[in-house]
Amino acid sequence: MTVAVVVFPGSNSDVDAQHAVRVAGANATLVWHKDTDLGDAQAVILPGGFAHGDYLRTGAIARFSPIMNAVRDFADRGGPVLGICNGFQILLEAGLLPGAMVRNRDIKFVSRLVPVRVDQVDTPFTSACRQGQVLHLPIAHGEGNYTADADTMAALEANRQVIFRYVDADGQPCEAGNPNGSARNIAGICNATRNVVGLMPHPERACEAALGSADGLAVLSSLVHGLGVSSSR
Amino acid sequence: MRARVYVTLKPSVFDPQGRVVTDALTTLGYDDVRDVRQGKYFDLEVAGTDAEQVRARVTDMASRLLANPVIESYRVEVLA
DSSP states (O other), rough: EEEEEEOTTTTTTTHHHHHHHHHHHHHEEEEETTTTOOOTOEEEEEEBGGGGGOSSEEEEGGGGSTTHHHHHHHHTTTTTTEEEEEHHHHHHTTTTTSSSOOOOOSSSEEEEEEEEEEOOOSSSTTTOTTTEEEEEEEESSSOOOEEEOOOHHHHHHHHOOEEEEOOOTTTTSSSSOSSOGGGGEEEEOOOSSSSSSEEEEGGGGOOOOGGGGGHHHHHHHHHHHTTTTOOOO | OEEEEEEOOOSSSSHHHHHHHHHHHHHHHHTTTOOOOOEEEEEOSOOOOOOOHHHHHHHHHHIISOOOOOTEEEEEEEEO
16 A cells, blocks of 8 residues: 655655655655645655744645645545644644644643553554553644634544543643643544544654654554555555 | 734634733733733735725635634734
């Protein structure tokens, strides 16, 4: 299988994501944001970085990149789409996921390894995880403070669309375990049809023990094994 | 014509930057400051002479790009 990793001007985790997909056992190709089709890709990753400089708002300009029409069509057909960090912010601006990001609670860019609990396993990106499993993943963002209106938040909880939450050392989603002020400790969500997932932590930067954690591999392995094709690298 | 678009976080959305500015003002001795909300504005030069048409165009720009309606409100002024 092939995963398309979209490259925006300012993406900086594109090659990391491509590498991590390969570590998980599938092929990954880089697709430029001005391209208009995704080829034969069976999944799409919008990687981390600072697309278009994050000018105006994070993800606000990237949302209008030509490739996003193809990403939207792919998502509407049920194709698995993963937005990591800036990719998550782009999915929010594009309306492919509900809610929005504001500046971190303490107005600081936070870059460190944090415990993240997998709350739902019925998505293409968590199917190889255990419910309640705690993954140690790096975060690196200035705007990861998720917010949504009360109705949206209620719907997210009722439909089990909160996929990842920040937790403390005991695995509890409390204030002490919340690195950025995100509502309800939300680290990642999915859409109503569960094929589009966005998360602020970087699983692709934690796929090998040499990187300090290999926990992120569970996210990419979920995708590769879920689609049932192991590939030719 | 010139137009100005003010963009602010909706009252229900926590403004971390406004909070920090509030704290800084308090530290400077302005302890009468109760709250600060930070926003931004855009000055646009738009072709056209009909104020209402320009207003409609700029309102469209504000809703599609300049503001994120999920968390922000905007106000359009046509300045002539």
